[in-house]
Amino acid sequence: xxxxxxxxxxxxxxxxxxxxxxxxxxxxxxxxxxxxxxxxxxxxxxxxxxxxxxxxxxxxxxxxxxxxxxxxxxxxxxxxxxxxxxxxxxxxxxxxxxxxxxxxxxxxxxxxxxxxxxxxxxxxxxxxxxxxxxxxxxxxxxxxxxxxxxxxxxxxxxxxxxxxxxxxxxxxxxxxxxxxxxxxxxxxxxxxxxxxxxxxxxxxxxxxxxxxxxxxxxxxxxxxxxxxxxxxxxxxxxxxxxxxxxxxxxx
Numbered sequence: 693x694x695x696x697x698x699x700x701x702x703x704x705x706x707x708x709x710x711x712x713x714x715x716x717x718x719x720x721x722x723x724x725x726x727x728x729x730x731x732x733x734x735x736x737x738x739x740x741x742x743x744x745x746x747x748x749x750x751x752x753x754x755x756x757x758x759x760x761x762x763x764x765x766x767x768x769x770x771x772x773x774x775x776x777x778x779x780x781x782x783x784x785x786x787x788x789x790x791x792x793x794x795x796x797x798x799x800x801x802x803x804x805x806x807x808x809x810x811x812x813x814x815x816x817x818x819x820x821x822x823x824x825x826x827x828x829x830x831x832x833x834x835x836x837x838x839x840x841x842x843x844x845x846x847x848x849x850x851x852x853x854x855x856x857x858x859x860x861x862x863x864x865x866x867x868x869x870x871x872x873x874x875x876x877x878x879x880x881x882x883x884x885x886x887x888x889x890x891x892x893x894x895x896x897x898x899x900x901x902x903x904x905x906x907x908x909x910x911x912x913x914x915x916x917x918x919x920x921x922x923x924x925x926x927x928x929x930x931x932x933x934x935x936x937x938x939x940x941x942x943x
Contacts, residue, residue, distance in 0.1 A: 694805040696737050700728055711752045712759075719745075724841065728810065729755040731762040737810045738765060738791065739799050741841045750815065750843060753779050757789050758813040765791040765811050770830040772811075773821045784843070786815035796830045814840040817847040819897045819936050825850075832871055848874075849935040853894040855880050859887035869895055874935060881927055884910060894931070898938045902931075914939065 697714065700706060706718040715729035725746040728739040738758040740751055757777055758765055764772045772791040779786055792812040800807035820838065839845045852869035853876070855862070860883050864870060877894055884890050884906045891905035903913045904927060911919040912927060922930070933939070 693735055694809060696728075696730055696734075696806065696809065699803060699806050700737075709752060709755070710748070712756050715752075715755055717748070717751065725751075727751040727755055729759050731759055731765070733762070735809060736762070736766060737806075738762070738813045739810050740813050741799070742843055743841045747781070747783075747843055749781055750779055750784060753777075754789055754813055754815050758791060758811075761789075765813070768793045768811065770796045770827045771821050771823070771825060773816075773818065773823060775818050777815065779815065784815065786817060788816045788818045788820075789813055790816040790821060790840075792830065792834065793827070796827050797834055812840070814838075815843070816840070817849075819847060819849040819938070822850045822895075822897045822899055824899060829871060837871070837873070847936060850897040851877060851894060851935055853877055853880075853892060855890075855892040857883055857887050857890040859883070859890060869893060869901075877931060877935075878928060881931060882924065885924060894934075896934050896938060900934075900939060902934060904931075 700716050703718045706716050709715040709717045709727055712729060717727040719725050725742045728737050730737055738755055740754050761774050764774055768791050770793040774789040777787055777789045794808055794810060797812045798807045799810050799812055834840060837848045851872050851874055853872045854864040854869050857863060880892050881904055884904060887906050891903060893901055893903050895901045900915045905911055909921055910924060912922045913919040
């Protein structure tokens with residue numbers, strides 16, 4: 693078993709992280725600041741990366757929260773979503789801490805024995821994770837959508853979609869829903885206007901799927917329900933709430 697503490701304390705510039713036992717922080721030039729804490733079993737670690745100097749208080753909050761729920765962290769498949777997170781600083785609105793399998797994101801490729809037992813953790817929002825991501829999807833979310841090291845980022849809700857629009861000629865390839873950015877969805881929703889036969893299916897973090905389409909007018913069907921007429925402004929408002937907040941069974 694790797695001696696995590698011994699390995700980490702050999703990193704250049706490393707020092708103990710105040711306010712939390714068995715935890716350390718160290719810089720990578722001026723580009724990043726890292727923080728790592730041992731889990732309660734002593735055999736694993738949780739690590740958070742921050743751009744620039746970062747925020748030591750938030751770093752302590754995230755690592756403490758993740759360590760307190762290390763059983764869930766170690767059960768990540770491939771994400772563990774630790775909700776009810778409340779940063780001490782009012783500068784942040786995060787409500788969740790996410791953890792990532794080492795096989796999805798290896799934090800220490802030059803130190804393989806450490807990389808295998810270190811779980812990346814970062815502050816996030818619940819709407820960013822479905823709980824059903826494959827490892828390929830999780831890696832794509834991390835590298836292309838989330839910007840996990842940016843403490844001032846905006847939420848990037850989980851979204852999968854597919855669409856076809858005969859009027860514009862736009863559409864997705866294949867029959868499966870694919871990961872997408874929210875701006876694409878809102879743009880394509882606007883393109884539905886007066887586009888007979890055009891449709892969009894989109895899935896949120898609750899794994900609910902909606903279908904918006906033009907059939908003698910704009911219509912919306914929620915999670916397999918019957919389509920109902922809807923105005924464009926109302927559709928845009930609904931889609932925003934659907935992605936960022938989710939919907940209940942009464943919607």
